[in-house]
Every structure is written in structure tokens, then in C-alpha cells.
Amino acid sequence: MGQQQVMASAVTASCVGRASCVGSGRDVLASWAEGLSGPARKRDQGCLQFAFYGRVSTEDWQDPVASRARQLQQAVMLVAGRGVIVAEFFDSGESRALPWSRRSQAAALVAQLADPERGWDAIVIGEYERAFYGGQYASMAPLFEHYGVGLWMPEVGGRVDWHAEDHEQTMLALGLSSKREITRTRIRVRTAMAAQTREQGRYLGGRPPYGYRPADAGPHPNKAHAAWRRRAHRLEPDSDTAPVVVWMFAQRLAGHSAARITRALNDAAVPCPSAADPKRNPHRSGARWTLRTVAAILANPRYTGRQVWNRQRTDFDLADPANTALGHRQVQRWNLPEGWVISRRPAHPALVSEADFIAAQDITARRGPAGPATRRYLLAGLLACARCGRRLESSWSNGRPAYRCRHGYTSATSPDPGRPKNAYVREDQVLPHLAALAILLRGHASGQVTPDSTMQLTTPDATADLIDQLRAAGTVLTYNPDTRTIRTGDSHPIAVTAAAAT
Numbered sequence: 001m002g003q004q005q006v007m008a009s010a011v012t013a014s015c016v017g018r019a020s021c022v023g024s025g026r027d028v029l030a031s032w033a034e035g036l037s038g039p040a041r042k043r044d045q046g047c048l049q050f051a052f053y054g055r056v057s058t059e060d061w062q063d064p065v066a067s068r069a070r071q072l073q074q075a076v077m078l079v080a081g082r083g084v085i086v087a088e089f090f091d092s093g094e095s096r097a098l099p100w101s102r103r104s105q106a107a108a109l110v111a112q113l114a115d116p117e118r119g120w121d122a123i124v125i126g127e128y129e130r131a132f133y134g135g136q137y138a139s140m141a142p143l144f145e146h147y148g149v150g151l152w153m154p155e156v157g158g159r160v161d162w163h164a165e166d167h168e169q170t171m172l173a174l175g176l177s178s179k180r181e182i183t184r185t186r187i188r189v190r191t192a193m194a195a196q197t198r199e200q201g202r203y204l205g206g207r208p209p210y211g212y213r214p215a216d217a218g219p220h221p222n223k224a225h226a227a228w229r230r231r232a233h234r235l236e237p238d239s240d241t242a243p244v245v246v247w248m249f250a251q252r253l254a255g256h257s258a259a260r261i262t263r264a265l266n267d268a269a270v271p272c273p274s275a276a277d278p279k280r281n282p283h284r285s286g287a288r289w290t291l292r293t294v295a296a297i298l299a300n301p302r303y304t305g306r307q308v309w310n311r312q313r314t315d316f317d318l319a320d321p322a323n324t325a326l327g328h329r330q331v332q333r334w335n336l337p338e339g340w341v342i343s344r345r346p347a348h349p350a351l352v353s354e355a356d357f358i359a360a361q362d363i364t365a366r367r368g369p370a371g372p373a374t375r376r377y378l379l380a381g382l383l384a385c386a387r388c389g390r391r392l393e394s395s396w397s398n399g400r401p402a403y404r405c406r407h408g409y410t411s412a413t414s415p416d417p418g419r420p421k422n423a424y425v426r427e428d429q430v431l432p433h434l435a436a437l438a439i440l441l442r443g444h445a446s447g448q449v450t451p452d453s454t455m456q457l458t459t460p461d462a463t464a465d466l467i468d469q470l471r472a473a474g475t476v477l478t479y480n481p482d483t484r485t486i487r488t489g490d491s492h493p494i495a496v497t498a499a500a501a502t
Contacts, residue, residue, distance in 0.1 A: 047083060048079070048082055048121050049083055049120045049121050050083055050086065050121070050123065051088070051109060051118075051122070052072060052075050052085045052088045052124055052125070053090070053123055053131055054068055054089075054090045054125065054127075054130050054131075055096065055106075056068065056090075056091070056092055071127055072088075074127065078126075079124050079152060089109040096133040099327040101325070101326060109123070113147045121150065122149055122150035122159070123149060124151075125151075126154065128154075128155050129178045132171075132175060133175065134176075134179040136175065137175055139325055141162060141171075197310075198341055198342070201306070201344070201345060201346070203232075203233050203307065203347070204309060207277075208280075209302050210241055210244075210273040210277075211242045211244065212235040212236065212238055213236060213238045214236075216232075217231070218232055219231060236348065240276065244265075245351045248297060248298060249357070251264070252363060253356060253363075258291055258295050258298060259291055262290065262291050262294045298360055301342070305348055305349060306342050306354075307343040307347040308340055309340070309341045310335060314331070315330070315331045315332075377394040378427060379427060379431075380394050382470060382471065382475070382477050383477050384476050384478045386481070387407065388405065388420070390405055401427040402425065403479075404423060405422065405423040407422070425484075430477075435466070438466055438470075
């Protein structure tokens with residue numbers, strides 16, 4: 001066959017092809033566009049590469065290995081025939097309430113989104129609640145869409161359509177359901193714990209108070225737990241530490257301060273709570289008693305024999321008020337006694353009577369207004385020590401407000417013979433000189449200090465206004481006990497001499 005015959009055959013075939021398209025009613029341009037979309041359709045139908053994301057939290061009380069296997073199996077079944085899972089991101093011990101940026105594996109997944117060489121095209125999850133909570137989907141979906149990453153989940157039977165209204169409504173409902181599940185569980189658990197404490201005086205677990213140890217109380221009252229051979233527990237006095245608690249309350253009732261009790265315990269080498277029970281206190285050093293530890297024991301009502309719950313609560317504060325997408329963080333705060341849940345009857349042997357416990361609490365100075373004798377410190381937080389740089393602490397001295405610096409020493413520890421001598425200054429020795437100090441500061445700012453500049457503090461209101469101005473300006477007054485001068489803490493210090501001690 002000659003060259004002309006070959007070209008004629010090709011032209012004839014082309015014409016026949018075009019004629020068949022026209023004759024069959026098909027659009028040539030549409031056929032061309034459909035041909036271009038063929039590779040994309042083929043990729044969607046069986047060539048996608050997926051990244052699997054899963055999560056298990058401690059609140060689920062699940063085995064992470066079994067939970068991961070179940071979620072992964074659900075994801076594999078969902079993408080069967082559509083692609084393969086080539087990457088895995090699994091968070092263990094992370095709450096669903098945490099945003100993706102604060103979950104380690106979820107954050108690693110997000111970090112790969114912008115990488116064109118990440119090696120996967122879409123994300124698949126085995127269960128909505130394992131990935132999203134509340135409004136998290138609404139914040140993550142635009143990010144996935146921006147990078148062209150699809151999202152597959154069982155709740156929609158495959159790929160989520162970012163612009164389909166029914167899919168959007170489904171995601172919204174699932175988010176609310178996920179949040180409701182956590183809220184309902186929290187309410188149910190707290191209500192049950194309150195009832196068990198109030199009506200049964202049940203020991204609800206956790207570290208026993210210093211002076212007690214957990215003891216067996218028979219089979220668990222819940223039949224299911226009892227079938228699993230779980231036992232109930234109660235508190236009983238510890239033979240080694242209970243006498244220490246009894247002694248501490250006796251010392252407090254005798255009028256001794258918590259600091260003095262702390263110092264006596266350390267001097268006698270009595271093991272502190274973390275040293276007496278290191279297995280339950282691995283996060284503490286166990287070095288010595290602290291004032292806070294002694295104060296906490298003296299304020300614990302469980303030593304009366306009553307079971308007390310809800311002394312502390314968990315609040316959820318914004319992790320960063322400037323970036324609400326970071327979610328919330330848990331913060332422990334103390335409840336007022338009116339919010340405590342107290343058992344109706346004694347639940348374990350008491351180490352102190354209820355009357356003595358209440359009397360020990362009354363020894364502590366009350367907070368807030370208490371009539372004409374209320375102690376007020378006008379300069380609290382404004383004075384610093386020239387020797388060590390610490391802020392002077394408020395101290396009542398001979399019926400008058402004063403300020404002192406112990407250079408890091410507390411009465412809960414034995415004194416160091418080599419430490420500097422305590423610094424003291426009374427408030428009435430400082431207040432008369434604030435006016436002169438203000439004049440010097442004002443003159444220094446303007447570059448002029450005239451001899452006839454006068455300022456008098458004739459009323460308490462004028463004194464309070466001047467102190468407010470110093471606080472607003474961030475002025476720190478440094479007291480030097482050696483020269484008895486008060487100096488400003490700015491780059492150009494100005495000093496005045498305080499009155500001599502009387």
C-alpha cells in the first residue's frame with residue numbers, strides 16, 4: 001500500500017469516527033473532557049493512598065491495642081476497593097476535647113498536609129468520635145480542603161463532600177452528639193460519686209490521706225465488678241503515721257503555728273508524706289516537710305472520720321484567650337466548704353474529733369473585713385529588699401503594719417547562722433516620705449526639681465491616690481536597711497531617707 005493510500009485510509013477513519021460521534025448524538029468536546037477526567041476517576045475508584053487516624057483516651061477505659069485494631073479494621077473496610085492505607089497516626093491517652101494541634105499524632109498529620117511529597121491523598125478514620133469533638137470538624141475541614149486532602153469516614157459511607165448540605169448537617173449533629181456524650185458521662189459519674197459519698201461513705205479511691213492506709217472492705221457492691229473479683233476498700237489508721245497526725249492537731253490546738261509544727265517535724269526527722277509512701281508519690285522528692293503540706297493536713301476534714309468528696313473541682317479555662325482554637329486546659333481549684341459532699345455518718349476511724357477539727361480551723365486568721373481591727377498593708381508588693389532583691393513581706397508589728405525580708409528563710413526551716421539579718425521597716429516610717437519621693441520623680445521626669453516644690457499627704461485619700469499612681473506606673477521602692485533609704489527601681493534611682501526607728 002502506497003503512502004497516499006495510507007493517508008486516505010486515516011482520513012476516512014477519522015471522518016467515520018467523527019460521523020459516528022455526531023450520528024450517535026454525543027458532543028465531541030464533552031467526549032474530550034471526559035477522556036481527560038479518566039485518570040482522576042480511575043484514581044478515585046481504586047488508586048487512592050490513605051492516611052489512617054485513630055485515637056483512644058484513658059476516659060474510655062479501653063485497651064489501646066484492641067481499640068486501635070478495631071478502628072483500623074473499620075477504616076480498611078471503608079476504603080476497600082478504593083485504595084490502600086499507607087500511613088498511620090494514632091493518639092493514645094489523648095482526650096477528644098483536645099484540638100488537633102494539641103494531640104501529638106494529629107499535630108504530626110496536620111504538619112504533613114502542606115508537604116506535596118507526603119505520600120498520601122486522603123485521610124480515613126474508623127469512627128467520628130475518635131477524631132472530632134464539638135466544633136472541631138468545622139475548624140479542620142477548610143484546612144483539608146485547602147490542601148486538596150479528602151476525608152473518609154463510615155458515618156457518610158465514604159468520602160465527605162465539603163459542599164453537600166446533608167454531609168455538613170451530619171457532621172454538625174455528630175459533633176454535638178460527641179460533646180453531649182462527654183457531658184452526660186461527666187454528670188452521671190459526678191452524681192453517682194456524690195451519692196456514694198453522702199449515703200454510703202464509700203472510699204472512692206485515690207491516694208489515702210497521710211495517717212491512713214486502704215484496707216479491704218469485702219466484695220465490690222457492684223455485682224459486675226464483684227464478678228471481676230474487684231474489692232471495695234475503706235480507710236484505716238496507719239500505725240506509723242497516724243500518731244503524727246494526732247500530734248499535729250494537738251500542737252495546733254495548743255496555739256502553735258503551722259510553721260513551728262513544720263520545723264519541729266523536720267528537726268525530729270519525721271518522714272514527710274511522700275517519703276512515708278513513695279510508691280503513691282513518685283512525683284515528689286520526699287526531702288522534707290513543707291508549710292503547705294502541714295497546712296493541708298490540718299485543713300483536711302477526712303481526719304474526723306467522715307468521708308468528704310468534692311473539695312477540689314476541675315475547671316476548663318481557655319488555653320490561650322487570644323487563640324480559642326487551642327481549646328481548653330484543665331485547672332484544679334479548691335471549692336468552698338459549702339460545696340463539699342460529706343458522708344451522713346462516720347465512714348472510718350477518726351484521728352481528731354469534729355469539735356477539735358473545727359477549733360483548729362478557727363485558730364487560723366479569718367480572711368476579709370473583720371471590723372476596725374482589720375490588718376491593712378497599703379504598701380504590699382511595692383517594697384523590695386536592697387540586700388537580696390526579694391519583695392518585702394507584710395508583717396504586723398506591735399499593733400502596726402510593717403514589712404520585713406527574711407532573705408528566703410522561712411520559720412518552717414532551721415535558721416542558717418550565715419544568712420543576713422532580717423530587714424524590717426514600719427509602714428508609718430515610709431508613708432511620710434512618699435510625697436517627697438513623688439516630687440523627686442516628677443522633677444526628674446521634667447528635668448526640673450525646684451526647692452519650693454511641695455506635696456503634702458494630709459488625708460488618707462491623698463495617700464491612697466499616690467500609692468495607686470505608683471502601682472500604675474510600675475514603680476518599685478527598694479528599701480536599704482543599712483542606710484535606711486528608699487530608692488526607686490528605675491534606671492536613675494532617687495532616694496529619700498526613712499525615719500529612724502522608734
